[in-house]
Amino acid sequence: MSRDLNLTAMVHFEATARLGGVTRAAEELGISASAVSQQLRALEQQMGVQLFRREGRRLVLTLDGERLFQASTGAFRTIRDVRAAIQRQRQAHLLSIRTSPSFGVRRLARFAESHPDWDLRIDAAPDFSDFETESVDLDLRYGIGNWPGLVAEPVLNDLVLPLCAPGYLARLRAECGPDPADLIRAARLIDSAKAHLRWDGWVARMGIDGVTLALPYRFDRSSMSIQMARDGMGVVLESATLAMAELAEGSLVPLSPAFEVLEFPAYWLVCPTRQRARRAVRAFADWIGAEAARHTAEARARLTEAGARIVSVDM
Template structure:
C-alpha cells in the first residue's frame, strides 16, 4: 500500500492515546485524569477515532463504556504499538548520537559469561547502548523490540539468522562434602543419589545416562528454572547437577564444586547469536556480532570450557 494512501488509516497519537487509556481503565473519567484532559475532550477524541476508522469501539451505557469485540482487539494492538513507540523514543533520548542494541539473554549465560566481558565492548564502542532482557525460549522478532538474542539449542530460529558462538561441555557436579559422603565411582552410581534437574533441559540426565550405557526406568529429583539456582543447590550438598563447565569456572577453581565422576559430555546443542536478517547491517548489531564471536572463540581457545585437571578427582 502506498504511504500516502496508508496515512488515511493512520490516526493521530492523541486519538490513539485517548482510546488506549479509556480501553485500559474502562472509564472516560479515569482516562481524562491520566491524560490531564477534560472528559468531554477524551470523548470527542474517541468519537473522532471511531469516525475515522468507521468502526464502533465502545458500547455506551448511561455513564459507562464497554469495549466492543472489534474495540478489544484493536486496543491490544494499539497498546503494543504505543509501547514500542515509547521504548524507541526512550532509547533515542538515552543515546541520541549512537545506537541502541536490545539484546535478549539467557540469565546465567548473561550474568556469568557475558556481563564480565561487556565492559570491553562498551569501551571499544562508546556510542552504543546495550539493553539486556531475559528470554528463555525463542520468540518472533517481528513481534518484539529485540534486535538479537543469545540462543542455546539446535541451529534454527524461525525468521532469524544465526552466528555460531561456542559449544558446551557439561559435567555432573556436586560439593566436595557430598562426594566424600557417597560412593561415586562409575556412571550407574548416579542413580543412587539425588539428581538436580533444569526445567529448560528436563531430559538432560536421561541423555547423560543413556550416553554412559546406564539402564534406568525413571529419573526424578528437584527441579530448577535456572543454572544458577541448580549450581547453588549442588554447592549446598542437595545433590548432583549437570552443569556447563564454562558457567561454573569460579566454583571449580575455588573448590566449591567438583566433578562427581570424570564423565564430561559435549552437548549436541550450541550457543548462537540470533537476529532478524533485515537487521544484520544495523551498526550496533554488526559491531556486537563481530565482538561476541571473537570473545567466544578466545574463550574456547583458552580452554575455559574444559574442567580444570586438578579438579577432576578432587
Template sequence: MKAPVYLNALRAFEAAARLQSFAAAAAELHVTPAAVGQLVRGLEEWLGVPLFHRSPKGKLRLVPTEAAERALPDIRAGFDRLTIGLSRLREGAGGSVLMVTISPAFAAKWLLPRLERFRDECPDTDVRLDTSHRLADFAEQGIDIGVRYGRGNWPGLVAEKLMDERVYPVCSPRWLESHGGSITAADLAAATLIHDLSVDTHAGFPSWGAWFEQAGVKGADVTRGLQINNSAAVLQAAIDGQGVALARSVMASDDVASGRLIRLCPTVEFASPLAYYVVYRAESASLPKLVAFREWLHREATR
C-alpha cells in the same frame, strides 16, 4: 489522511490482522478498541477498499481480504525498516543503546560476569538486557541481537554458532567430602539428583537416564530428586550441597574453574546436540553497535 494518522492507521490494521481482534490490537497499542476500529475504517475509506471481510449483518469479522493479505508482508517489512532507521538516527545522535535478548540463566552464569569487558571496549554503547524464557519478537520489541540455545534455526533471523556444549555431573566440595571424597557412577544412582527442566529433552538434550545408560549403570531411579526449571538455579542448588546436578558446561564453566563446583566421573559426558547461537536480523547486520557486540561475543567464547 495526514502522515501521522496514516502510519497509526497502518499500525492498527497490521496489529488487528495479526491478532485477529480489535481488543487484542488495542491492548498492544495502548488505545481503546473503538480507536482501533476508527483507524481501520478511516484507512478503508481513504484507500477505497475493504480490509476485512464482513458478515451479512455488517459485523466486522477480523479476517483480512485477499488484497489485505497480499499487502501485509510489505507493511510489516516497512515497520521493520522504520525501526532500523530510528536506531541509526539514535546512533547518529552520539550515544547508542543496544537491545540484547538472552535467557535469565545465560545472563547470570555467562554474560553478566563478562559484560564489563564489553563496556570497557565500547563505553558509548549502553546495553539493555531483555531476559526471558520466551522468544522475543525482534521487530516488535526493538531487539538488536540475542543469544539463543537450540539447533540454529529461527525463522527471520541469522544464526551464527557461538559455542558448543558438553553435559556432565557436578557437585559441591562439601557434598563430595560428606560422601567420602570420591564417588563412582554407580554411587550416583543413590544420590539426590538435580534435574534441569529448562532444557527440552525431546530435542535430544541428555537426561539423567541417558547419562546413567552411557555410564553402564542399570536400574537407577531417575524419577526422584530435585526438579528446577532454571539452569542457573540448578547449579546454585548443587553449589549449596543439595545434590548432584547434570550440568551444562557453558553455564558451569566459571563455577568449576573457581572450585565452587567439582566435576564428577569425567570420563562420562555428552556432547549436547544443542548449541548457543548469536542471532540477529539480516537487515541489522551492518549496524556498528551490533557488529561490535557480535565480534566481542565471539572473542569471549574463545577465551
C-alpha cells in the same frame, strides 16, 4: 544592550526569517503565532533595533535583521548538524539484546564495562523475540540453531557433565565406593528442566541402568540448579560453560573423570538478516565470538586438568 542574549527569542527569530513568516515559524516550533510575535518584540526591544518591517502582509528583514539572520542561521545550522551527528553516533551504539538470565548475568556485564559509551539494553524475558513486533536487535538463544527465516550463528558450546560439591562427593564415595555408575545410582539428582540434555537422556547415553529418576529437585534456571549443587544438596547435570566460576573456585567438581564431557553447540546469536548488517550488531558479534572462544578454551583446559575427556556429540 544586555550581555545576556535571549536565546529563546533568537530561535523564534531565526525560524521566522528562514521560513518567511510568523505562522510557518509557529508550526515548526509547535507553538502559537502570538507566542512567536511576542518573542520577536522582546528580541527587538533587547537589541534596540527593528528587525522586520511589514510590506503589505509580508514580513521583510531590515538591514540589521538581515545581518542578525545570517549570523544566527549559520550558528543554528551548525548546532543542528552536530545534534544529528550525535544522534547518529548514539544510534550506532544502541543495542537491544534478549538473552537467558543464566547467560546474560554472567557475561554481558563485561561487554558493558568495556563499552561504557554504548546504550545497552538487556532483556532477560524467557520467550524468544518476535523481531517483527518487538524493538530487539538480536537474541542470544539457547537451542539447536533451527529458527527458519533468521540468521543463527553458533556462539558458545555446552560442555555437559555431572557436577557436585566436594563434600557431597566424599560422602557418596564413603557410602557406595568409587564405581562411577554406583555414584550415580546413589546420588540425589538435581534437574535443570530447560536443559537440552537431561538426566534420562544422559543415563541412556552412558548405558547406566538402575538409576532412579525421581529428581527431587527440579529448577527452570540453570543458575538455581548450580547453586543447589554448590550447597551440597546433590549432583547436577550441567554445563561447565555456565558453572565455570564454581569450577574455578572449587565449590563444584566433576563427579567422576570416567564420565565423558559431552560438547555440542548450545548458544546462538540470532537475528533477522537486516539486523546483521548493523554496525552495532557486527561489533557485538565480534566481541561475543572472541569472549566465547576464550571462555571455551578455559573451560576445556580446566576439565582436562581434572582428568575429564571431552567428546563432541550431535543433539
